[in-house]
Amino acid sequence: MAPPFGDFEAVKQDILAILKNKDYDDGSIGPVIVRLAWHASGTYSKEDDTGGSNGAGMRYEEEGGDPANAGLQHARAFLEPIKKKHDWITYADLWTLAGVTAIKAMDGPEIPWKPGRTDFSNTKYVPPRGRLPDAAQGSDHLRHIFYRMGFNDQEIVALSGGHNLGRCHKDRSGFDGPWVVNPTRFSNAFFKLLLSLKWEPRKWDGPFQYSAYAPGMDEDDEPLMMLPTDYALIQDEKFRPWVEKYAADKDLFFADFSKVFAKLIELGVYRDEDGIARCDKRDEKGSYRSAPKKSDTATGPSRI
Structure with missing residues (x-):
């Protein structure tokens, strides 16, 4: 069937x-x-x-x-x-x-x-x-979180490249701002900016984060930001070489990101011979069960 x-x-x-x-x-x-x-x-x-x-x-x-x-x-x-x-x-x-x-x-x-x-x-x-992940932490925390999932140091850095997209919101995570100049285009700009800009602690009433302006920006523009977990990538001697490689080689980053994101979305998925996943690998044969809508859940202060 x-x-x-x-x-x-x-x-x-x-x-x-x-x-x-x-x-x-x-x-x-x-x-x-x-x-x-x-x-x-x-x-x-x-x-x-x-x-x-x-x-x-x-x-x-x-x-x-x-x-x-x-x-x-x-x-x-x-x-x-x-x-x-x-x-x-x-x-x-x-x-x-x-x-x-x-x-x-x-x-x-x-x-x-x-x-x-x-x-x-x-x-x-x-x-x-x-x-x-808790974005207020450092490299030890990143390894604790990602090693638990089965990722290595290279994969941690590659996945962190997802911060080429989007922004933080003060009313969600407490942090605020975009990582890159164009946060709706996927690129390796996150790594380039992380290495090239002068990141300084932001002076504001929110949690500790880093702030900088890219070339061509002025003080009237919204500053770029980096989280403590982002900055840890260039402070850690094993993470930093991968940041440098991805900043220098967009094709390498894209290839590695594709592999690691594909791995990420397969975590916890145990498939039968027909491709259907079980609720748990210890359960009986799985069925493709589409759930009815669940009501929206409560919100609170996010960590990323």
């Missing part, structure tokens, strides 16, 4: 149609959609095989209400009309497909994506809170 998949290409086209949005941030919902895919996947722990992109646990307060997920109710709401139109698709597939589609649409690399994730019907497999 063939899996009950519908037309993923039609879903992709509908995602592309909503990405440009003049009323949201810098004119695109793409960056927050990418963040949704990343946060939905980044809860994985290789120690006990829990978390990951399978299940779409963010529909539940237990995961969606994690302070690190503040603001992602906007991303989920943007995708809800597409879920309603294509009600056969699971949220877990929709969120990850939307993420890779948005990256490509913003001039990023093609990222391999496979369908088959199911949606949890209850909170049994929802991972505990606190597994996502």
